Amino acid sequence: MTERASNSLADGKHTHATADGLDLHLRPRSWFGTLGGPFAYRAFTTIWVASLFANIGGSIQNVGAFWLMTSMAPTPAQVSLVQTASTLPIALFALLSGVAADAWDRRLVMLASQVLVCSVAVMLAVLCATGQITPLALLVCTFVSGCGAAMFQPAWQSAVAEQVPRSELSAAIALDSFSLNFARTAGPAVGGLIVARLAPDVAFIVSGVSSAGLIYVLLRWRRRDADVKAPRAPRQGLLASLMGGIRYCLGSHGIRSALLRSSLFGFLGSPVWALLPLFAKRQFGGEAGTYGILLGAFGAGAACGALGGAAMRARHHPELVLRIFTLTFGLGALMTAWSPCKAVAMLGLAISGSSWVVVVSTYNLAIQTASPSWVAGRALSLFHSCIVGGLAIGSFVWGMVATATTINATFVISGLFMLVSMLLALRMPLPSPVPYDQCPEIAR
Incomplete structure (x- = not known):
């Protein structure tokens, strides 16, 4: 040493x-x-x-x-x-x-x-x-x-x-x-x-x-x-630079797997974001105040998850962290759907909020440490596009599901699919960190 x-x-x-x-x-x-x-x-x-x-x-x-x-x-x-x-x-x-x-x-x-x-x-x-x-x-x-x-x-x-x-x-x-x-x-x-x-x-x-x-x-x-x-990405045309970053990310099996899994996580988790206002109104007959309370519970859980996630990753493998908190997000969604009162719904949303942040930040870390410095910005931006894209598409799809069924049923269906999605880790493992000599900015 x-x-x-x-x-x-x-x-x-x-x-x-x-x-x-x-x-x-x-x-x-x-x-x-x-x-x-x-x-x-x-x-x-x-x-x-x-x-x-x-x-x-x-x-x-x-x-x-x-x-x-x-x-x-x-x-x-x-x-x-x-x-x-x-x-x-x-x-x-x-x-x-x-x-x-x-x-x-x-x-x-x-x-x-x-x-x-x-x-x-x-x-x-x-x-x-x-x-x-x-x-x-x-x-x-x-x-x-x-x-x-x-x-x-x-x-x-x-x-x-x-x-x-x-x-x-x-x-x-x-x-x-x-x-x-x-x-x-x-x-x-x-x-x-x-x-x-x-x-x-x-x-x-x-x-x-x-x-x-x-x-x-x-x-x-x-x-x-x-x-x-x-080292920075070589100055080249905008389209060439974009395609170069996309080719690198999609050509790396680990980064590609992380992007696909994070997109699916955003898609399956989107009902909690998109349908919460209507859930507050129909489940508890509340108005903006009730929605604010429920959203505050989700945000408070997210803030706690941001702090606790670092300690979890310091002691456990990222794959284990992802499996645990993907599971707890699904359980939080189920608890929210079946909540008999506001207190239970707030607890379920707090669990989902903390799980959301831990999962997203773990994917973020996996992609960042697996990307050489010259492509790190594009890899992270592609990750954000995947998360936001999953949220946007999921909001529309789950809105259609809620129209055909109920908001509570939509929460249950998405929560169950979230539990099943943990199996993707068996076929789509996270990427390994790049060697230090390829990543001089973070190789200190």
Whole structure:
């Protein structure tokens, strides 16, 4: 065993003993120690904190946009378009953002995305303050802001490997998932309070300030020369770059298996996302408040799963983690469908929420560590496209099933299929990590 030089990122120092280039832990760390590992690196800590506030700001902006559309055009079709405008860019531009993350400096890609998000938030605030906001302007601004968010995510996730060593990557990804899901839980509550007590334009101002904070942190991120000069995808035509990334991912049996399995997981899990509002209304006769409580239970479970998943992966093989939490997601869906009261439904949704995040982050980690640095951004963006695509197609299909049967029956059917889907691991194993000399960005 040889000692490797300490890894210093923006004055954050951490030393690992290695053998043959691999990071080793001499003894298992506690759950808190596992999650706290990435915070030993100042670059990760500052960017993570800033992105947490930016994620919360984005959720607050969404609340302001929904409420503003409700007051301007209070029809279900118009209000639902706000959700479409915010999520459609992920499905449309995830692969393009992956190309950008591989071909250009990821720090610059993240900066550009946050400048776009901040500019949109400021524009919305100005339009509201001057009384010039319209439903069309709100939808266009929401769509453009969603484009910025879609551009940011692949670059941020592939750049995490520039901030922590490979031994801390699982915990770092878990913390990233926690940031997103905590924002989805806390953001709507804070946003609702801001909109109710103040005005929607204040929500947009808060979002702009939070994005500006992340811009400031990214500008001050001091990187090592090895990270700045890390190999990038060769500059080539957009279509050629896209097809090159797709060919690599589909040509790798392990990555292809992970993509197919994650797509199916998104498809089978989509009823919980798509039909929850109607479930709250029909099962318990509730309105928006009941839906908010149930959605909050799912979000709280997701936040807990983001933290607990890292500890599980530190102690168990990823395949075992996937099987356990695919099983618990299905059981959570069944519990929700058969719930006699809100408390049981909340417990089932919390179980499903935590399972969702653990499964998605485990697939994320498997694909990221199996991809060489020159294609990592496109592999992650393809993964996001598969998850979102499974959700989008599943929402439509399961909506048709619910129309022909009932929402409860749809939850039961999808939950049972989720249990059966665990058998795919026998024929579609996860990919193995790439050798360190092929992945210089995370081979520290």
